[in-house]
Amino acid sequence: MSAVLQVEHLVAGYERGAPIVRGTSFSVAAGQILTLIGPNGAGKSTCLKAVAGLLSCESGDVRLGGESITDWPVHRRVRGGLAFVPQTDNVFASLSLDENLDLGAPAGAAAPGMGRARALLASEPSLKGHGPMPALGLSGGQRQLLAVARALVSSPRLLLLDEPTAGLSPRAVSHLLAQLRQLANEGLSLVLVEQNVRAAMAVSDEVVVLVQGACALTGPPAQLAADPRLASLYLGGTGR
Amino acid sequence: MTLQWLVDGIVDGTLIALGAAGATLTYATLRFGNFAHGELVSAGGYLALILAALVGTALPLSLTTVEGLTATPALLLALVIGAALTGALAVAIDRLVFRTLRQRGSTIAMSMASFGVSMALRALIESTFSARPRYYSEELSIAWNWDGLHLAPDRALVAVLALQLLAVVHVWLKRSRLGREMRAVGENPLLAAVVGLDVTRVYRVTWILSGMLAGTAGVGLGLLSQVRPSMGADLLLPMFAAAILGGLGSLPGAVIGGWLIGCAEALAVDKLGAQWRSGVAFALLVLVLLLKPNGLFGRSGERL
Numbered sequence: 001m002s003a004v005l006q007v008e009h010l011v012a013g014y015e016r017g018a019p020i021v022r023g024t025s026f027s028v029a030a031g032q033i034l035t036l037i038g039p040n041g042a043g044k045s046t047c048l049k050a051v052a053g054l055l056s057c058e059s060g061d062v063r064l065g066g067e068s069i070t071d072w073p074v075h076r077r078v079r080g081g082l083a084f085v086p087q088t089d090n091v092f093a094s095l096s097l098d099e100n101l102d103l104g105a106p107a108g109a110a111a112p113g114m115g116r117a118r119a120l121l122a123s124e125p126s127l128k129g130h131g132p133m134p135a136l137g138l139s140g141g142q143r144q145l146l147a148v149a150r151a152l153v154s155s156p157r158l159l160l161l162d163e164p165t166a167g168l169s170p171r172a173v174s175h176l177l178a179q180l181r182q183l184a185n186e187g188l189s190l191v192l193v194e195q196n197v198r199a200a201m202a203v204s205d206e207v208v209v210l211v212q213g214a215c216a217l218t219g220p221p222a223q224l225a226a227d228p229r230l231a232s233l234y235l236g237g238t239g240r
Numbered sequence: 241m242t243l244q245w246l247v248d249g250i251v252d253g254t255l256i257a258l259g260a261a262g263a264t265l266t267y268a269t270l271r272f273g274n275f276a277h278g279e280l281v282s283a284g285g286y287l288a289l290i291l292a293a294l295v296g297t298a299l300p301l302s303l304t305t306v307e308g309l310t311a312t313p314a315l316l317l318a319l320v321i322g323a324a325l326t327g328a329l330a331v332a333i334d335r336l337v338f339r340t341l342r343q344r345g346s347t348i349a350m351s352m353a354s355f356g357v358s359m360a361l362r363a364l365i366e367s368t369f370s371a372r373p374r375y376y377s378e379e380l381s382i383a384w385n386w387d388g389l390h391l392a393p394d395r396a397l398v399a400v401l402a403l404q405l406l407a408v409v410h411v412w413l414k415r416s417r418l419g420r421e422m423r424a425v426g427e428n429p430l431l432a433a434v435v436g437l438d439v440t441r442v443y444r445v446t447w448i449l450s451g452m453l454a455g456t457a458g459v460g461l462g463l464l465s466q467v468r469p470s471m472g473a474d475l476l477l478p479m480f481a482a483a484i485l486g487g488l489g490s491l492p493g494a495v496i497g498g499w500l501i502g503c504a505e506a507l508a509v510d511k512l513g514a515q516w517r518s519g520v521a522f523a524l525l526v527l528v529l530l531l532k533p534n535g536l537f538g539r540s541g542e543r544l
Binding site: 052054073074075078079084086089090091092093094095099102103104106107108150154 | 432433
């Protein structure tokens with residue numbers, strides 16, 4: 001199966017010469033969910049931001065559908081089929097739910113994924129009738145769902161989500177993860193960064209454990225769950 | 241009791257609102273107070289002065305159907321071109337000064353730099369045109385008189401055109417995709433980029449619009465009084481007072497704020513004397529901010 005996203009020997013950080021991600025490599029196939037896990041400070045969110053184009057890469061390569069996007073600005077990556085949902089401040093609070101969705105579509109172009117986005121929002125009954133209201137009044141779970149829905153409007157090939165379940169109720173977590181699994185089953189590729197390891201591994205096809213900015217372990221969730229090195233990594237080991 | 245102060249306050253307030261609209265737009269999208277906005281007003285006034293002279297030679301027509309009107313078709317055409325050129329000037333200043341500071345994420349540095357831009361532009365205008373006041377027309381706009389209430393045709397024209405322009409800009413920003421993009425960038429530029437918006441383009445459009453509104457205010461101000469190097473600087477404090485009073489980021493707020501400041505100034509001049517003009521307006525500003533810190537129409541989290 002050809003990879004939708006290939007990350008090769010990625011080195012990136014917030015300041016040049018002080019990398020947080022140190023030579024990370026992984027790839028994601030179509031319809032696959034890959035989850036980046038690891039202890040605090042491992043570089044998971046930094047890695048996702050570098051793939052999204054929010055941080056410049058010092059070295060390494062990021063390829064989307066086989067094409068190198070390492071030097072592309074963020075908005076060009078979005079047009080190329082990549083969508084990123086940040087962990088916090090991921091909706092425009094002063095804009096209505098409908099306006100948030102509209103901004104997900106490219107300017108002057110059709111919104112190929114609007115149907116799928118609307119269907120995702122319809123899966124949450126509490127959002128019914130919220131269309132013209134400011135997103136300011138939405139709960140954490142509703143905001144997260146809106147942020148994912150807006151990302152779907154441009155019909156991306158790859159969806160990156162930074163800790164999508166952080167701060168959500170158990171019901172909202174299971175609802176959101178079930179929806180993400182459904183999107184993957186429809187062919188979308190997803191990369192998640194998660195602290196909620198057990199819940200994320202339950203919906204993932206592949207898990208990458210990052211430690212100190214590098215891949216320490218990679219494999220299917222069932223295989224990693226049985227690996228004693230996983231617990232050791234979370235307790236401060238290096239996995240070697 | 242004469243209501244002349246109300247007529248004067250509404251006309252002057254509308255002009256203040258036109259200037260305030262550009263300043264509030266810049267603040268709402270770029271998140272900094274541009275203290276060089278007054279010099280964009282002056283630049284618009286002087287550009288129209290040059291253009292009106294050029295166009296007037298080629299197009300020697302007058303609006304003779306309205307008695308007492310000194311504004312000519314040449315000046316109206318000069319206004320349109322001058323406003324567009326002021327928009328281009330605003331973009332050029334952003335490219336030269338503000339863009340680099342913005343990329344470093346320093347809004348306080350941008351505000352401080354805008355003081356420098358303000359002084360440099362004023363010096364440039366004064367060295368080019370001298371401090372001597374200029375006029376678009378040597379003729380007097382003879383006022384209409386209704387039972388002791390006076391209104392010069394030029395003042396009526398400026399107020400009507402300014403309000404129409406503000407209404408068009410407001411509706412456009414509310415309904416257009418670009419208006420939504422400006423609100424989104426103002427609220428969270430990083431998220432706007434993540435969503436796929438071309439943030440640089442949104443900033444550029446904001447500068448053009450803000451510059452055009454400032455340039456138009458400059459022509460209005462020049463028509464009603466004089467074209468002089470300090471005309472924009474003198475309007476700066478009333479403009480910001482109106483923008484803050486109405487609620488930063490709100491165009492209808494800028495209009496109401498402009499009217500309140502204009503009327504407070506006119507009433508102070510009428511009842512207390514000209515020396516109270518600025519003091520009363522700012523007392524009103526402080527009073528409103530004490531009661532409503534976000535201004536009359538400003539709500540936290542809501543812009544434009």
